[in-house]
Amino acid sequence: MKTLKIGVIGLGDISNAYLTNLQKYPDAVELYACACRTPEKAEAKKEQYGFRKAYASGEELLQDPDVDLVLNLTNPATHYKFNLAALKAGKHVYSEKPLAATYAEGKEIIALAGVKGLYVGCAPDTFMGSRIQTFRRLMDEGVTGDIVGGTANCIAHGWEWFHPNPGFFYQKGAGPVLDIGPYYMTALISLLGPIESVCAMGVQPQQERTIYSEPKKGETFQVDPDVMTSLMAVLKFKNGAVVNYNMVWDAWDSVMPRMELYGTKATLVMADEDPNAGPNLFGGDTLVKDQETYRWKNMPRVDGDEEIPWEIAEVKHDYDATSYVTNNRGIGIVDIAHAIAEGRKNRASGAMALHMLEVSEAILVSAREHRFIQMESTFERPEPMPQKH
Numbered sequence: 001m002k003t004l005k006i007g008v009i010g011l012g013d014i015s016n017a018y019l020t021n022l023q024k025y026p027d028a029v030e031l032y033a034c035a036c037r038t039p040e041k042a043e044a045k046k047e048q049y050g051f052r053k054a055y056a057s058g059e060e061l062l063q064d065p066d067v068d069l070v071l072n073l074t075n076p077a078t079h080y081k082f083n084l085a086a087l088k089a090g091k092h093v094y095s096e097k098p099l100a101a102t103y104a105e106g107k108e109i110i111a112l113a114g115v116k117g118l119y120v121g122c123a124p125d126t127f128m129g130s131r132i133q134t135f136r137r138l139m140d141e142g143v144t145g146d147i148v149g150g151t152a153n154c155i156a157h158g159w160e161w162f163h164p165n166p167g168f169f170y171q172k173g174a175g176p177v178l179d180i181g182p183y184y185m186t187a188l189i190s191l192l193g194p195i196e197s198v199c200a201m202g203v204q205p206q207q208e209r210t211i212y213s214e215p216k217k218g219e220t221f222q223v224d225p226d227v228m229t230s231l232m233a234v235l236k237f238k239n240g241a242v243v244n245y246n247m248v249w250d251a252w253d254s255v256m257p258r259m260e261l262y263g264t265k266a267t268l269v270m271a272d273e274d275p276n277a278g279p280n281l282f283g284g285d286t287l288v289k290d291q292e293t294y295r296w297k298n299m300p301r302v303d304g305d306e307e308i309p310w311e312i313a314e315v316k317h318d319y320d321a322t323s324y325v326t327n328n329r330g331i332g333i334v335d336i337a338h339a340i341a342e343g344r345k346n347r348a349s350g351a352m353a354l355h356m357l358e359v360s361e362a363i364l365v366s367a368r369e370h371r372f373i374q375m376e377s378t379f380e381r382p383e384p385m386p387q388k389h
């Protein structure tokens with residue numbers, strides 16, 4: 001397998017999770033170059049993670065002929081610009097979500113990648129973790145039968161109770177559907193395939209919000225008048241399933257499960273008490289109730305290196321260097337290295353990210369204009385993770 005030389009643009013909050021994880025896969029990826037607008041920060045990360053080169057701008061990094069894949073960890077407003085520029089420079093791309101700010105921009109990226117024969121991958125890759133792969137395995141083995149419906153619920157009070165500077169979550173380009181929604185949506189479409197049409201309603205019950213976290217505790221901020229903070233959508237999948245999708249940032253929690261899928265033979269449930277848990281994490285419990293036993297079985301939680309007591313929870317992948325369950329952010333990049341070597345498509349694909357973007361945008365348009373919207377884009381459902389016994 002060729003080791004991909006990674007060039008990282010953007011070295012903010014999320015970069016440490018990626019860089020720590022990627023160090024575990026030296027056969028697949030090399031942390032080769034990093035770039036940040038603050039040159040001292042780039043130098044510091046170079047020292048910390050052993051990059052060979054540090055650049056003072058993304059543009060300079062893109063000129064480096066030895067970078068094979070650009071990992072774009074900048075803010076959403078610059079995802080499009082660097083994703084497109086990286087492809088133009090002949091490099092594969094893996095981007096933090098969203099792929100671009102709009103579906104139209106996303107289409108440009110995927111079209112260019114097609115012309116150039118380059119790989120595009122995009123976060124989130126949490127669907128490659130043990131819980132959603134457990135869902136997948138139960139579906140593939142016929143335990144669930146056909147999935148006919150489901151629900152996905154992020155019911156919270158926004159992020160102002162923990163984030164030090166939460167105002168940006170309530171400005172254009174953010175809000176629950178674009179911020180946390182991609183984890184839930186990607187989990188659903190990675191399991192059920194493409195969506196045919198959507199409809200939604202949304203509200204903004206609080207124009208002013210109060211920060212509960214330090215250091216700005218007690219301060220208030222205004223919500224952009226165009227940003228709906230609670231949306232409820234209905235998704236019709238091409239396979240016939242209908243799922244309700246509730247992204248609510250105006251509630252003090254809920255006992256609704258983060259996600260449920262209803263099969264003709266069994267129901268699968270993500271029952272997390274912690275409002276931060278759900279499809280945004282790699283692991284977690286899976287409850288199953290099937291037709292035959294008609295009682296809830298709790299698929300055991302698989303964390304770290306704990307023994308796996310129940311065979312059905314053993315959805316392991318071949319990327320040996322780490323336990324696969326807790327926080328494997330970046331595993332989608334390792335998968336690209338394997339995909340290139342094996343001549344196959346990558347799992348956290350640009351095409352799936354583009355569909356996710358089209359659906360998310362359509363939810364917002366539907367809520368604003370009160371109409372059903374048909375989807376244009378499609379993608380191939382990712383292969384399940386390889387299993388090891």
Ligand SMILES: NC(=O)c1ccc[n+]([C@@H]2O[C@H](COP(=O)([O-])OP(=O)(O)OC[C@H]3O[C@@H](n4cnc5c(N)ncnc54)[C@H](O)[C@@H]3O)[C@@H](O)[C@H]2O)c1
Pocket residue numbers: 009010011012013014015035036037038057058073074075076078096097098
């Ligand atoms: N922080 C999290 O917990 C988290 C979790 C999941 C996903 N994400 C996603 O990761 C991405 C980055 O988030 P973050 O929290 O690390 O943000 P951040 O603001 O902490 O870091 C962004 C980085 O991008 C750099 N950058 C921005 N514009 C640039 C430009 N033109 N040229 C070069 N560098 C530029 C900034 O200097 C900074 O280093 C976002 O898309 C976000 O949605 C973040």
